[in-house]
Amino acid sequence: MNTASAISPSARRAQEYEPVWQELAAAVDARVAAGERNLSRVVSSVYHEWRGHDVARANGVAFGEVVALPRSALAGARRALIAQTVIAACRPDTSLIVELGSGPGLNLCDVFLGGGPPGAAYAGLELTRSGRDCLTKLAALDAGFDCEARFFDYHAPDLRLLDDHRGHLVVFTVHSIEQIREISGELFEQIIDRADRVSGIHFEPVGWQIEGRESGRYSSRAYAQSAGYNENLLQILSELESRSRLTVDSIVPDIFSHKAKNASTLVTWTTAGRAP
């Protein structure tokens, strides 16, 4: 039997990402061992060591066009875009902010540090142990950051965490649904059924799923198929919208990438929800 096909899609992704997040967790440990205790300083230095902190000219993508910027500026712009978009979705009644497929948890830290609601709980739901460990180490640096990392597998989602929170939920993803070739509508139904009111935000390379954009330059069906990436997020959201389970509020194709490939498309949705 071919070993590649003998393991599950989740196990294959875990094999790929465990060592990546282990390295980031070790970078956090190194800073703490050197006496650093400030969450913001640790997150920034680890992020830029990972994504680039030099002034070399690098190509990224903004609104479907190539943009050339110093590499550190592309990395910084990406951080700001993700964090500020999530923060903008928060409201006075936001009680929980969840990232699905949160990897090392840097996005969640950026949301909190960038001005996310101080009284809300934050949660990183992630497949890999090393990713969860990295977020746990980061969250321990700031007593005011109510954040936990939990095991999560898109293929067998456990969303019981949502039952413990009332009010408005912000749930976001950053290139993690991309890892799931066919995402199930059931996942979104579970989220909607468990929460009072929900805002969903996705930065995922799905611009090619918009009718007429299949062969886009910075996200395309061909690239998604070759990488085993998601092929149905927009279709699933559209089906949920047609059944009035949610409203898709915006789709901004190929809004940004720090590389000239696999650009993120921003998709946002909301539910009307139950009365407060």
Ligand SMILES: C[S@@+](CC[C@H](N)C(=O)[O-])C[C@H]1O[C@@H](n2cnc3c(N)ncnc32)[C@H](O)[C@@H]1O
């Ligand atoms: C490209 S990384 C993005 C990580 C994080 N969202 C970020 O922006 O830093 C993809 C993430 O999806 C996670 N992932 C892959 N398959 C998954 C699955 N079946 N369930 C949950 N997470 C998964 C990986 O472990 C990895 O952390």
